[in-house]
Structures are given as structure tokens and as C-alpha cells.
Amino acid sequence: MAIIINEQEKTFTLQTNNTAYQMKVNPYGVLLHTYYGKKVPYEDMSYIVDNDMNPNHVVENPKIKGDDVYCAIERLPQEISCYGCGDYRESAINIRNADGSLGLQLVYHSARVEEGKYSIPSLPAFYGKEGETLVITLKDKVYDIYLHLYYGVLAEYDLICRYVKIENKTKNPITVEKALSVTLDLEYGNYDMVSFYGKWAQERLLQRNEIMHGKSQVFSTRGTSGHTMNPFAIICDKSATETQGSAYGLALVYSGSFLISSSKCYYDSTRVVAGINPENFCYVLQPDECFHTPEVAMVYSDEGFGKMSRCFHKAIRNNLCRGKYKNARRPVLINNWEGTYFDFNADKLVAIAEEAAKLGVELFVMDDGWFGRRVNDWGGLGDWSPNEEKLGCTLKELSERINAAGLQFGIWFEPECVNEDSALYEEHPDYAFRMPGRTPALARHQLVLDFSRKDVRENIYQQLKKVLDSANISYVKWDYNRFICDLYSATAGAENQGRVLHEFILGLYELLERLTTEYPDVLFESCASGGGRFDCGMHYYMPQAWTSDDTDAIERIKIQYGTSFCYPVSTMGAHVSTVPNHQTARVTPLSTRGLVASFGTYGLELDLTKASEEEKEEIKRQIAQFKQHYDLIQYGEYYRLISPFDPYSNFCVWSTVASDQSEALVACVRNRNPGNPSPEIVKLFGLDPNKRYTVNGGERKYLGSTLMQNGLRIFVPFGEYTSCLYHVVAAE
Ligand code: DGJ
Numbered sequence: 001m002a003i004i005i006n007e008q009e010k011t012f013t014l015q016t017n018n019t020a021y022q023m024k025v026n027p028y029g030v031l032l033h034t035y036y037g038k039k040v041p042y043e044d045m046s047y048i049v050d051n052d053m054n055p056n057h058v059v060e061n062p063k064i065k066g067d068d069v070y071c072a073i074e075r076l077p078q079e080i081s082c083y084g085c086g087d088y089r090e091s092a093i094n095i096r097n098a099d100g101s102l103g104l105q106l107v108y109h110s111a112r113v114e115e116g117k118y119s120i121p122s123l124p125a126f127y128g129k130e131g132e133t134l135v136i137t138l139k140d141k142v143y144d145i146y147l148h149l150y151y152g153v154l155a156e157y158d159l160i161c162r163y164v165k166i167e168n169k170t171k172n173p174i175t176v177e178k179a180l181s182v183t184l185d186l187e188y189g190n191y192d193m194v195s196f197y198g199k200w201a202q203e204r205l206l207q208r209n210e211i212m213h214g215k216s217q218v219f220s221t222r223g224t225s226g227h228t229m230n231p232f233a234i235i236c237d238k239s240a241t242e243t244q245g246s247a248y249g250l251a252l253v254y255s256g257s258f259l260i261s262s263s264k265c266y267y268d269s270t271r272v273v274a275g276i277n278p279e280n281f282c283y284v285l286q287p288d289e290c291f292h293t294p295e296v297a298m299v300y301s302d303e304g305f306g307k308m309s310r311c312f313h314k315a316i317r318n319n320l321c322r323g324k325y326k327n328a329r330r331p332v333l334i335n336n337w338e339g340t341y342f343d344f345n346a347d348k349l350v351a352i353a354e355e356a357a358k359l360g361v362e363l364f365v366m367d368d369g370w371f372g373r374r375v376n377d378w379g380g381l382g383d384w385s386p387n388e389e390k391l392g393c394t395l396k397e398l399s400e401r402i403n404a405a406g407l408q409f410g411i412w413f414e415p416e417c418v419n420e421d422s423a424l425y426e427e428h429p430d431y432a433f434r435m436p437g438r439t440p441a442l443a444r445h446q447l448v449l450d451f452s453r454k455d456v457r458e459n460i461y462q463q464l465k466k467v468l469d470s471a472n473i474s475y476v477k478w479d480y481n482r483f484i485c486d487l488y489s490a491t492a493g494a495e496n497q498g499r500v501l502h503e504f505i506l507g508l509y510e511l512l513e514r515l516t517t518e519y520p521d522v523l524f525e526s527c528a529s530g531g532g533r534f535d536c537g538m539h540y541y542m543p544q545a546w547t548s549d550d551t552d553a554i555e556r557i558k559i560q561y562g563t564s565f566c567y568p569v570s571t572m573g574a575h576v577s578t579v580p581n582h583q584t585a586r587v588t589p590l591s592t593r594g595l596v597a598s599f600g601t602y603g604l605e606l607d608l609t610k611a612s613e614e615e616k617e618e619i620k621r622q623i624a625q626f627k628q629h630y631d632l633i634q635y636g637e638y639y640r641l642i643s644p645f646d647p648y649s650n651f652c653v654w655s656t657v658a659s660d661q662s663e664a665l666v667a668c669v670r671n672r673n674p675g676n677p678s679p680e681i682v683k684l685f686g687l688d689p690n691k692r693y694t695v696n697g698g699e700r701k702y703l704g705s706t707l708m709q710n711g712l713r714i715f716v717p718f719g720e721y722t723s724c725l726y727h728v729v730a731a732e
Contacts, residue, residue: 002132002153003113009044012111012134014151016158019300021151022046023079023136029107031079031138031149033185037246038302048187049077075267077185080138080149080164082106083178089265090215092180092273093164097143098172106138106147117152117161117319122506124253124540125295126161128154128319144169152295157315161253163295168285176283180259180275181293182250186235187269189246193218193262194234194305196562201550201583203227203531204562206645210238211270217261221279223448223484223501224255224528225535231258232535232566234305235272242306242640243685249301249308250274251566253320254294255537256505257281280487282498297536305565306685310637313568317635320536321543321571323516325523329630330544330570330601331362331408332623333475338551338577339607342369342376346391346398348609350405355608357406359616360623363475363523364402365410370395373421378445381417382424382431384463386470399471410475410523411467415460416508417446417482424459430490431456443482444529450489451507452500461511468519476519478512478542480528505537512541525573534563534571544573544601551577551605552584553596554721557644557652557669560599569656570634574600576619578607590615592723594622595667599633599654602626629727632658632665639685641666650677651714657686661704664693666726668714673721681711684728691730701731 004013010025011034022035024046035045050072073086083091084103096102117131134151145168152161163181168174191211195218196204209216218229225231231252237245250272252258257277264270274296285291297315301308317326334356336349344366353364371387374380386395393401399409418425418432425432425447432447434440440447450456467473489500516524524542526533530549538545548559556574563572574597579587597603604619611619626633636656644652650672657664664687668680687693687704694701695712707728716724 002155003134004042005111005113006042006044011044011046012136013042014134014153014160015039016153016155016160018302019158019160021160025108026076030073030076031106031108031136033077033079033183036184036186036248036300038300050075077187077269078183080106080147081183081271081273089271090261090263090273091178092183092275093147093166094176094178094278095145095166096175096177097145098170098174102177104145105141107141109137109139109146111136117154118150120163120292120295122509123292123294124509124537125163126152126154126159126253126297126315126319130154130156145174154315154319157311157319158299158301159297159311159315161295161297164293166285166291168287168289171287173284173286176285176291177281178278179281179283179291179293180273180278181252182272182274182296182298184235184248184250184272184298185269186272189270190238191235191262191270192238192240194236194565195260196230196232196565197228199227200529200532201548202555203534203548203559204230205558206562206565211235211262211264213264213266215261215263217259219259219261219277220257221277223257223487223504224480224533225258225537226483227529227532230534230566231260233260234308234565235262235270236305241304243304245304247301247305247308249299249312249566251297251312251536252294253297253536253540254505255508255533255535257501276502280498280501283502284495294537306639309565312566313638316536316539317568317570320539322540323543324520325543330523331475332360332626333363333365333410333603334361334608335365335367335477335575335603335605337367338582338605342374344369346393346401349398350401351609352607353402353405353407355611355616356604359608359620360627361407361604363408363410365412365475365477366398367412367477368414368479370411372423379419379421381414381419381446382422382449384413384460384467386467395467396471399473403472408474409472410477411473412477412479413464414479414481415464415511416449416451416480418449419446428459431459433484433488434486435488438486440486446482448482448484450500450504451511452489452503453491453507457507457511461514464515465518468522473522475523475525477525477527477546480533509537509541516541527573531559531563534567539567539571544571546573547600550583551575552581552586553588553593553669554586554671555584556596557671560596561640561644561652561654564638564640569599569638570601572600573603575603575605576622577605588721589719589723590618592669592721594619595723595725596669598622598626599656599667629665632656632663635659636664637686641682641685644671649680650674651680651716653682653714655684655686661686661688661691662730664728666712666728667723668716668726669723670716670721680714682714683711684708687728688730693728694731695726695728697727
């Protein structure tokens with residue numbers, strides 16, 4: 001039983017394998033948050049809270065109770081925070097009532113337990129029949145406005161998911177001005193917030209800040225999760241490390257504008273809220289209508305970041321990603337983007353595919369430039385019909401030639417965008433977001449289509465379907481290369497413009513659901529100018545995402561390192577490209593490029609017809625090695641051993657360990673290269689301390705405990721940006 005309801009003590013306790021989460025209804029009906037941490041036997045944890053404090057009474061001296069001007073609710077750890085009735089800390093939910101007042105006074109109404117983990121209408125969410133759901137309903141003291149707080153528990157992964165359903169049972173419309181999914185009040189302690197910031201070609205770089213009085217926030221207002229901050233953050237002890245200390249991970253299962261905000265409050269408690277960014281959000285809720293917030297998935301670890309990440313990895317792989325390729329072996333692909341950019345025809349692509357087939361590549365992906373008026377990035381988006389003149393044949397013929405070369409065939413789309421220079425835009429200029437009377441801002445010469453509109457989605461759906469049905473297509477790369485501005489939907493009406501940004505995302509999800517259901521054998525990979533929409537929302541539809549347009553191995557180790565805090569290796573699209581690298585001009589050994597790409601969904605992105613025989617031999621070896629270790633890499637337990645940002649090391653080191661501890665891979669990349677370096681030794685993690693292991697087939701058999709306590713000596717070839725891989729195998 002993952003959910004314990006104690007009627008007498010009015011507590012609700014969620015238990016996972018290693019964690020517990022508790023709420024309690026106080027004598028005044030307020031739902032308090034009383035515990036989130038390591039699993040302990042059931043007890044009422046509210047003794048540390050002044051739980052019989054009347055929210056309407058004095059707080060300046062909490063011992064003195066009586067009617068007074070101050071509100072006590074601000075002194076109590078809230079399970080969901082609402083603006084307006086005395087909690088001055090950051091709110092999660094702001095409701096403007098029909099009378100124009102802003103605020104709710106929520107009291108406990110009822111609770112129920114459901115079998116299985118809940119799903120959310122029209123939104124992605126972790127799933128699992130083996131899970132359990134608790135629904136706690138709160139009601140406003142005055143109006144018939146209900147908040148249904150959903151808790152889904154996947155005990156095996158220490159995953160607790162939350163979302164809120166707001167229900168208007170009044171006779172009048174109300175306005176939801178803020179609809180975040182989570183309030184997490186931590187009653188005491190000093191915390192840091194770890195988050196992942198960046199920009200194009202530098203996504204998900206780690207930063208760590210102390211949570212101070214005032215707010216620390218990560219957010220997007222771009223209509224998409226974006227490159228600049230990822231919708232994932234960790235709240236941790238000041239002393240937390242990879243292996244020690246408390247860490248609360250919060251991952252939003254949402255791909256739109258978001259907010260994760262933390263602050264230290266005036267009695268030194270910490271509040272975290274997370275959900276849809278309230279900026280440009282305003283949702284009029286009609287009588288009997290419900291609004292569903294997106295989900296936030298939380299993992300608590302008492303053993304630092306590493307354990308938290310491994311829980312997220314397993315949960316995302318097994319209970320968020322769906323479809324045939326969730327666990328099936330994915331094909332090794334070659335993509336032509338960096339190899340040819342827009343300059344290709346069918347003959348050129350087939351020549352690359354033929355070379356690729358000889359090396360063990362299994363899928364050829366034709367990237368941008370095959371359709372409509374697309375000769376460069378000024379035109380064509382929106383017209384999804386093959387440019388047969390450019391290709392020199394039909395799409396069907398091209399796919400057949402690629403298949404004949406022994407490869408599956410995949411294709412690139414950017415369905416949410418349109419160029420002004422396109423037939424679609426000429427016919428339907430109102431399909432794009434643009435404000436009345438203003439010239440819209442272009443980005444990469446393109447506009448965003450109004451996917452909040454059904455007719456716009458239908459048009460694109462029909463076009464994509466025609467292409468997908470016209471040839472033997474096994475893979476789709478779903479790209480998205482700009483953010484939303486000039487937000488205005490031509491059909492929403494003035495009063496509903498505040499819904500559009502969210503409904504754009506709902507529209508995207510609806511189209512993805514439709515296509516992934518109708519084409520279950522197609523592998524979908526998400527992309528947004530590299531890793532600009534790398535989030536749990538997209539992973540519900542597509543099991544992998546292009547991690548970054550930066551394919552430089554040394555930059556990639558930082559990007560993949562940051563990404564790994566939440567997302568598993570199996571979600572990270574990673575390719576070997578040519579040197580000098582197109583983003584950095586850096587020259588790195590091919591072996592290092594291969595090793596780094598191997599700890600993702602290894603693929604190639606270069607013109608193989610220009611590769612030397614020696615390079616092709618090396619790529620062939622890498623592909624064989626990747627296939628040999630596929631399960632260990634994709635499904636193993638991931639350990640970050642030395643950070644690429646560690647100023648005391650010349651290496652970045654990580655490992656993956658089989659769940660039965662029978663083998664491990666340890667990857668080491670030299671990212672700094674001083675003369676006369678000190679010896680490098682790394683302590684391994686996750687091995688069986690009592691088993692003996694060989695290293696790269698050597699004679700010596702080390703005890704697991706030895707490799708974990710005394711470490712492994714790293715020998716990396718002399719030279720710049722060199723690397724090595726150790727295969728550690730149980731010998732007995
Ligand atoms: C951005 C993507 O990240 C690239 O991989 C490539 O597909 C281009 N778009 C094509 O325009």
C-alpha cells in the first residue's frame with residue numbers, strides 16, 4: 001500500500017520504496033504539508049508544525065491566539081498555496097471569482113484512493129497500472145470552487161507525481177490567473193537550487209544557487225520549454241553531492257512556458273512552486289468546466305543527486321516513454337544535415353547511405369530541405385510536399401533506393417512553423433500567430449502556426465499523413481526552430497487570448513498523439529534547434545530528442561552531463577560529426593567523438609563519401625562496439641564520476657553498471673591537457689563489493705569493493721582530447 005489514510009489523525013501519507021510524503025488536515029480544515037523525505041514507519045509528522053493554528057488568527061507571536069489583524073496561514077506549510085487570504089508567499093493558484101475578488105479560502109472536503117497511476121485529459125503524464133492515486137479535494141469556504149489535488153505514486157522509482165484539477169461548480173465564469181501544479185513547503189533547513197540553463201548549442205549547463213530570501217526562479221516565457229532553462233530543478237541540502245545529502249528533483253511534464261520558483265520565507269521555511277508560467281496565462285473557466293494543470297514528477301533522494309537521477313532515468317524509460325521504441329533497440333542512424341545542409345539530391349543521399357550501410361548503420365535520415373520551395377531557410381516551411389525537381393525522383397523512389405542500400409528511411413519535418421514564402425502562408429496568413437495591425441517578428445525567417453486551432457492542426461496533419469503514406473518511412477525527426485512571440489490567435493476572441501499559449505501546447509500534444517498512434521512503427525525523435533525542447537512532455541510522445549546542435553565532443557560532455565541529471569541516456573540523440581567541428585572549429589579524435597556519442601543514441605552526421613578508409617574503419621568499430629554494449633548503455637545504472645566542470649581533474653568520467661552488477665563501462669574523456677599531469681584515479685560506484693571483476697579483459701581480478709574504495713587507475717592515450725573506455729566484467 002503506497003497510500004495510507006489515517007482518519008483519526010487526519011493524515012495522508014504516500015510511501016515509495018525509499019521515501020515518504022505526508023499531509024494533514026488541521027482543526028480548521030487547512031491541508032498542511034508535514035513531511036517529505038526518507039521513508040520512516042508511519043507517524044503523524046505534524047508535531048513540528050503549529051498545526052492547530054487558526055489561519056485567521058494572530059501570528060506575530062504564535063503563542064498568542066485571538067482574533068487579530070494578521071493571518072496565520074503564512075506560518076503554516078501549505079499543500080497548495082493560493083493568493084488572497086493571508087498567505088503572502090508565492091502562490092500556486094490564483095482564482096479571480098465572478099465578483100471580481102482574487103483568492104480562495106480552501107478547506108478540506110474529501111479524499112479517495114484509486115488504483116493505478118492517474119492520467120490527465122489531453123496532457124502527457126507518467127503512467128503505470130502498478131501505481132496508486134490519491135485524490136484530495138479542497139473547497140472554497142464561500143464559492144463552489146473545488147481544487148482536486150492528484151497524487152500518483154510509482155513506488156519502485158520513488159516517484160511522486162502531482163497535478164491539480166480546478167473545477168468551477170458555480171453558476172458564473174471564474175478566471176484562473178495562475179495555475180501551477182505544485183507547492184512544496186519545506187518547514188526548515190537551508191537549501192540550494194540546482195538548475196540547468198543555457199542557450200542554443202550550450203543547453204542544460206549546471207548552475208547551483210543558494211535559496212535566499214527573495215526568489216530564485218527558472219522559467220520560460222517562450223511558449224516552449226526552450227534552451228535557456230530546462231523545466232527541471234533540484235532543491236538540495238547545501239552539502240548535497242552526487243552521493244550524499246538530501247535532493248528533491250522536480251520535473252515538469254510540460255513543453256510550454258513554465259516556472260519553477262523557490263524562495264526562503266520570513267520564518268526561514270522554503271517554498272517551491274512549479275507549473276505553467278503565469279505570464280500571458282489567463283483562463284476563463286465556465287460553469288461546470290475543469291482546468292487541468294500539467295504534471296510535476298518529484299523524486300526525493302537521501303543519497304545525493306546520483307540516486308535521484310537513476311530514479312528519474314528508470315521512470316522516464318519505463319513509465320513515461322511509450323510505443324514500440326520505448327525499450328526496443330533503436331537503429332543506428334546517419335543524418336545528412338551537417339554532411340550536406342541544403343545542398344543535396346537523391347543521388348548524393350543514396351551515395352552516403354551506401355557507404356553507411358557498409359559500416360553497420362541501419363537508418364538514413366533525410367533532414368531539412370526536401371520539400372516545397374525549400375532551397376535555404378527563407379522559404380518552404382508549411383508546404384509538406386517533396387521537391388521532386390531538387391531530389392531528382394519521387395519520395396517513394398528515394399526511399400526504395402535507400403531501402404535497397406540496406407537502410408531504413410527517415411525524414412525531417414518542422415510542422416509547427418511556416419515561412420511567409422510558402423503556399424500555405426499565401427493562402428492562410430491567419431494560420432500564423434501575429435498581432436492585429438503589427439508586423440510579426442521573424443526568427444530564422446519563419447513564423448509559428450497557431451496550433452491552438454483545430455483547422456490549422458488538421459491542415460498540417462493531412463499534409464504529414466500524405467507524406468508518411470507515400471513512402472516506406474520508418475523515422476520522423478520533429479523539429480521546431482523558433483519561439484513564440486506576437487501571440488494572438490485570429491479565432492480565439494479577445495477574452496480568450498490568455499488561453500492560447502497553453503492551448504498551443506495542447507494542440508501540439510493532440511497532433512503528436514494522433515500521429516504516434518496512427519504510425520506505431522515509426523520512431524519519432526524530437527528536436528528544437530538542437531535541445532530547445534528537451535522535456536518530459538515531449539518524451540511522452542517521442543522516446544528520444546536531439547540533445548544539441550553542438551556536436552563537438554568536448555562541449556557535448558558538458559551538455560550530456562547536465563542532461564543526465566533528469567533524462568536517461570536512451571533519450572539523448574547523439575551523433576559523430578566531422579572535424580574541425582562546425583560549431584566550435586575544435587579538432588577532436590574520432591575515437592572520442594564516438595565514445596561521447598555512444599552514451600546517447602549513437603548516430604552519424606557527416607558526409608561519409610568524404611571520409612577516409614581509416615575513418616570508416618574506426619566508425620565501423622564504434623558501431624559494432626555500441627551494438628555490443630547496447631543494453632548496458634541504454635538500460636544500465638548511470639553514475640557521474642567526475643564532472644566536466646571539476647577544476648581539479650583533467651577528465652570527465654562516467655559509468656554505466658548493469659542492474660545485476662555483472663558488468664560496467666567506464667568512459668573517460670580528457671578535457672584538459674596540462675604537461676606532466678598527475679595520475680588520475682577514479683572510484684567506481686554500483687559494483688557488487690563481493691564480486692571480482694576484470695578490467696578490459698586483463699588478468700587481474702579486482703574485488704568490487706576495491707574498485708569502489710581504492711579506485712581505478714585511468715590511462716588515456718597521450719594527446720589532446722583523447723579518451724578511453726573500460727569494460728569491467730564480473731569474473732566469478
Ligand atoms: C535544427 C536542428 O537542430 C538541426 O539538426 C537541423 O535539423 C536543422 N534544424 C535543419 O533546419
